[in-house]
Amino acid sequence: MTSEKTVLITGTSSGIGLAATIGAARAGWTTIATMRDTGKAEALLEAAAENDVADRIQVKRLDVVDPDSISACLEEVIAEHGRLDALVNxxxxxxxxxxxxxSLDDVRAAMEVNFFGVVATTRAALPHLRAAQGRVITVTSVGGVVGQPFNEAYCAAKFAVEGFMESLAPVAATVGVDVTVVEPGAVASEFVANLGLDVPALLAAAGPYAPALEAYIARTRQSFGNAQTPAEAAAPIIDALTADRPAFRIQTSQWARDFVATTLADLDGSAVQDLTRAWVR
Incomplete structure (x- = not known):
């Protein structure tokens, strides 16, 4: 058992999750770093040692699409630490x-990981967060505010997460739990590399959509050339973790703030459509 505050972070083998784990540990939190395959923890453990925070980080298996895995992980955390003060989805x-x-299976798979996984993990964690008067911080995306070409399933899931959390926030606040969403833009991370896209094959199979897809890929490559580092994108997560009263919606850069403002100030949707149509011409 420990009196130190404990945070559980999902998806920590690389990218924003890895950086947030190091940042939380450096901020003094006991940090439960979870991932679907703990065999991929090497990079995280190396970073923990380099930052002298290995004693504050514990790696556990958690697969967000497996309710039994979520339950087992949380049971271990409570048994070992006695509390859970924050969840970072x-x-x-x-x-x-x-x-x-x-295929519809492709769409369902995207929804399972990006939406239902968040819902399931949050649901399981809430009794413990309520007891600790803690908080839920969820990494969404600017793609959860602005729908983007060729990202229909991904953006649908992220929009769903934003709606879920925006609806949950006032209810959770009545029992002392803060809810925040963090919206990164382009981030230079394994998330993109892990797509494993065969661009020539995609274009060859795109049929009538090939010109639009080619334009979209060119624009996306350019945007990721100016991407934030994972550490830069993770910094607002740590701010939300440690703030007295974090905001509900936080963007990770000025670019992200300007980008989502297009939708948030766009009452009839025309500005967003004008913006994204230019990406596929």
Whole structure:
């Protein structure tokens, strides 16, 4: 048992999750770093040793699409630490394609990881967070505010997460739990590399959508050339973790703030449509 505050972070083998784990540990939190495959923890453990925070980080298996895995992990955390003060929902997976050429299984898989995984983990954690007067911090995306071409399933899931958390926030506040969403833009991380996209094959199979897809890929490559580092994107997560009263919605950069403002100030949707149509011309 410990009196130190404890945070559980999902999807920590790379990218924002890894950086947030190191940041939380450096801020003094006992940090439960979870991942679907703990065999991929080497990079995290190396970073923990380099930052002299290995004693504050514990790696555990948690698969957000497996309710038994979620329950087992939380039971271990409570048994070993006696409390859970914060949950950072970070695990996610991209899905590139347009609906005519994607299967319903592809769409369901994207929703399972990016939406239902968040819902399931949050649901399981809430009794413990309520007891600790803690908080839920969920990494969404600017793609949860602005729908983006060839990201229909991914953006649908992120929009769903934003709606879920925005609806949950006032209810959770009545029992002392703060809810925050963090919206990164482009981040230079394994998340993109893990897509494993064969671009020539995608374009060859795109049929009538090939010109639009080619334009989208070119624009995306350019945006990721100016991407934030995972550490830069994770810094607002640590701010939300440690703030007295974190905001509900936080963007990770000025670019992200300017980008989502397009939708938040766009009452009839025309500005967003004008913006994203230019990406596929």
């Amino acid at each position: 970070n695990a996610g997976a991209a899905q590139v394609g347009t609906i005519e050429q994607s």
